[in-house]
Amino acid sequence: QVQLQESGPELVKPSETLSLTCTVSGGSISNYYWSWVRQSPGKGLEWIGYIFHSGHTDYNPFFKGRVAMSVDTSTNQFSLRLTSVTAADTAVYYCARPTTAAAGPTDFHSWGRGILVTVSS
Amino acid sequence: QSALTQPPFASGSPGQSVTISCTGVSSDVRGYDFVSWYQQHPGKAPKLLIFEVNKRPSGVPDRFSGSQSGNTAFLTVSGLQAEDEADYYCSSYAGTVVFGGGTKLTVL
Numbered sequence: 001q002v003q004l005q006e007s008g009p010e011l012v013k014p015s016e017t018l019s020l021t022c023t024v025s026g027g028s029i030s031n032y033y034w035s036w037v038r039q040s041p042g043k044g045l046e047w048i049g050y051i052f053h054s055g056h057t058d059y060n061p062f063f064k065g066r067v068a069m070s071v072d073t074s075t076n077q078f079s080l081r082l083t084s085v086t087a088a089d090t091a092v093y094y095c096a097r098p099t100t101a102a103a104g105p106t107d108f109h110s111w112g113r114g115i116l117v118t119v120s121s
Numbered sequence: 122q123s124a125l126t127q128p129p130f131a132s133g134s135p136g137q138s139v140t141i142s143c144t145g146v147s148s149d150v151r152g153y154d155f156v157s158w159y160q161q162h163p164g165k166a167p168k169l170l171i172f173e174v175n176k177r178p179s180g181v182p183d184r185f186s187g188s189q190s191g192n193t194a195f196l197t198v199s200g201l202q203a204e205d206e207a208d209y210y211c212s213s214y215a216g217t218v219v220f221g222g223g224t225k226l227t228v229l
Contacts, residue, residue, distance in 0.1 A: 035218070044210060044220060044221070044222045044223040045159070045167065045210050045212075045220045045223070046220065047212075047217075047218040047219070047220060050218075058217070060217070060218075094166060094167075099169070099172050099178065104149075104155075104214060105214055105218050106155040106157070106172070106173070106214045107155065107157035107169060107172040107173070107212065107214070108157070108159070108167065108169060108212070109169045109172070109178060111166040111167060111168075112166065113166055114166050
């Protein structure tokens with residue numbers, strides 16, 4: 001049973017960079033499309049983007065120019081960087097994995113518990 | 122792909138059935154339909170209920186079922202139980218991922 005765990009600073013200052021890491025345990029990071037999804041307080045789910053184990057990425061156009069994802073297969077981790085954050089980026093950030101390997105982010109079967117990141121000075 | 126449209130609220134009494142719609146889904150370039158549904162209780166991570174329109178992951182009760190007609194997907198919850206009270210989200214993958222705005226289901 002794969003498990004995902006988000007980690008990183010829970011408080012980020014406006015205009016700075018949000019950096020989070022997702023650690024995958026109980027399974028390999030290979031052959032899956034790993035996504036980041038966020039949820040602003042009281043709002044719905046928002047897909048940020050995905051990274052494949054090869055390093056191939058695709059991002060939600062809403063975040064393009066501000067987002068970057070990376071993967072480290074040696075540590076079974078992948079990461080999110082979101083630059084120039086504002087209060088609107090305050091949200092619970094989740095990492096997630098689909099049901100099926102190598103098929104794209106077709107769904108989100110496994111989720112981390114989420115980490116609340118607050119953007120505030 | 123634009124955001125998907127869900128009704129903001131739905132309700133039903135215990136034992137009844139409720140159907141939630143999700144409009145705006147589309148197929149990927151190969152013609153496959155990747156519609157999924159999630160249940161989210163307050164303070165918890167979403168839980169996958171349905172994938173690929175109508176498939177249930179292991180452990181999800183068969184009270185939850187999915188279907189699709191044209192560009193609208195549906196989640197039906199049969200035999201409503203108190204613990205079904207939650208937010209429900211649809212999602213579609215057709216080259217990119219979009220979510221619906223969510224439906225708050227109340228069990229009366």
